[in-house]
Amino acid sequence: MGWNIFNRKRTPGSLRDRDNAANNGESLPVQDTRAAIEELSKVVQNDPEAVEIYLALGSLYRSQGEIERAIQIRNSLIVRPGLDREFKARAWFELGRDFRRAGFLDRAEKAFHEARALGQDPISIHREMARLTAERxxxxxxxxxxxxxxxxxxxxxxxxxxxxxxxxxxxxxxxxxxxxxxxxxxxxxxxxxxxxxxxxxxxxxxxxxxxxxxxxxxxxxxxLRFVLFEGLLLALSQAEKARINSFGEETExxxxxxxxxxxxxxxxxxxxxEPDVLLLYYGAMLMLRVEDTDNARSWFEKALMLDADFWQARLELFDLSRADQTLTPFFKEQLSFFIGRARRVRRFFCRHCGLKRDQLFFNCPRCHSWHSIAFRTDITE
Known part of the structure; x- marks a missing residue:
């Protein structure tokens, strides 16, 4: 028997409410997905035996974060009298994925066991159980x-x-x-x-x-070689902060x-x-840590010769040139503000789904692609 754990009143942030918002502030792919969900919902209402559509609809809800609706759909299939064993196995399997997405790992494991008992593909079950184990x-x-x-x-x-x-x-x-x-x-x-x-x-x-x-x-x-240098710079920064905050005590x-x-x-x-934009950039950033500004400036310039749109190298060169300029205190303050903001721009993105992050990742938090991280050498990416 399925679980019904979401019995609360729906909030104004529901799917329909968000779709009715003015322009919604969403990208076209998200709007298209929500439109597809609404169309499938209408079809299912007119043809309650359309099990395949039910399963697809539940997956669409899950992809949009509508876990409550996804789980309700799986449960309605699981308790349906006379449902083919294959479809029931798939419903349990997808229910397990819904629960895992919602963070109910024990319930997810039970659902996968039910799916296995009904004949769901053991490889897909094994893969999901591996993910559960990792999340635990x-x-x-x-x-x-x-x-x-x-x-x-x-x-x-x-x-x-x-x-x-x-x-x-x-x-x-x-x-x-x-x-x-x-x-x-x-x-x-x-x-x-x-x-x-x-x-x-x-x-x-x-x-x-x-x-x-x-x-x-x-x-x-x-x-992916830039990850090695980004991680090394991060380690150097962590060590520096630890020394400042240790007050003479020993740390890792x-x-x-x-x-x-x-x-x-x-x-x-x-x-x-071989000459590489990111290797030159990270080499220059390492030089800045030891105040070798002349060589750092030269390496940033070499990086821009390879890629004139590489905004990070241009930003660092601009910052290095500030010392040579005569600026009013007000202008210096504003310039420092904007440079600081620019440095906080999310530098990394997923090559598969486009997710932007300001920290390294090895498995995309959105699409779960492995080693899909890339550096935004062009700020328009």
Whole structure:
């Protein structure tokens, strides 16, 4: 029997209310999806036996965040007398996905078990159960499940998550073992290489950072190499904040190597690579951390020679030029405000669904694509 857990009055933010809002402030694809939902709803009302349409309608509701309606549709199918076993299995399966989307992980697991008992495809069940395990934080079991599914990329990702847990517990050997396993499973796992670099930095071993970076640049696909440098810069910033806030007490960042040492090993490695806009940009950003402004300016200029629309390099050059200008205090204040705002523009986006983020991600929060992150070199993207 299905569950009916949403018995509250609908709020003004319902689907129909939002569709009736003036222009709605939504993109055309979202408006089109909502229009399709309304049309399917009308068809279902006229033909209650249209099970396929019912299932599709429920999935559309789920994609739009209307989880209550999606669950109600699955329940209405599950309790329908004489429903074909195949359709009932699919209804339970989709109900499990609805519950997982809503965060009811235990109910999702029960629904998947019901779907399996009715003959739902075991591979699809296994994949959903692997996602459930990951969302519960059991990264070791999640990695094992994805390995069994022959999906090495998510397997490697959750091995990295496992490694982070082990490092947090102080179990360095098991953490390093999980990272090595991740790279064996998927050599292009940028998150595994980045975590290795971060651990080397925390241990104060600049030469090891260089060794790891050199290997990573050979194995990570070119469009993801910027993640290594973004992550390294983030680690340097975290260490700096920890030193400021530690008041002399030891932290996990206490043994890090000086920024000068990091730049000393990383910049020569970048120089061995083919000219690349993002590598030049991140090299310049590292130089700024050690106040090597002349070389940083030169690298930003080289990046713009490769891509004149690369707004981040242009912004940093503009900021560097402020010291050479005679400005009124008011103009300086306004300029600082706008530069600060520009730096907070979301720099990353998903190549598959277009989601914009200001932080690194390895699995898109919206469409769940793996390694789809990209850098917005053109601010209009």
């Amino acid at each position: 934080g059991d990264f070791e079991k999640a990695a094992e499940s994805y390995g069994q599914l022959d999906l090495p990329l998510p397997q490697a990702h959750y091995l990295v998550r496992l490694a982070r847990d082990r490092f947090a517990e102080g179990n360095v050997s098991q953490g390093n073992r999980a990272l090595r396993h991740a790279i064996r499973a998927y050599p292009g796992a940028v998150e595994a290489w980045l975590e290795q670099m971060t651990q080397a930095y925390r241990a104060g071993n600049a030469n090891k950072i260089g060794d790891i970076l050199g290997q990573a640049l050979e194995r990570v696909v070119p469009e 960042w206490s043994r890090t190597c000086p920024d000068e040492k990091v730049v000393e090993v990383v910049v020569p490695i970048i120089e061995t690579q």
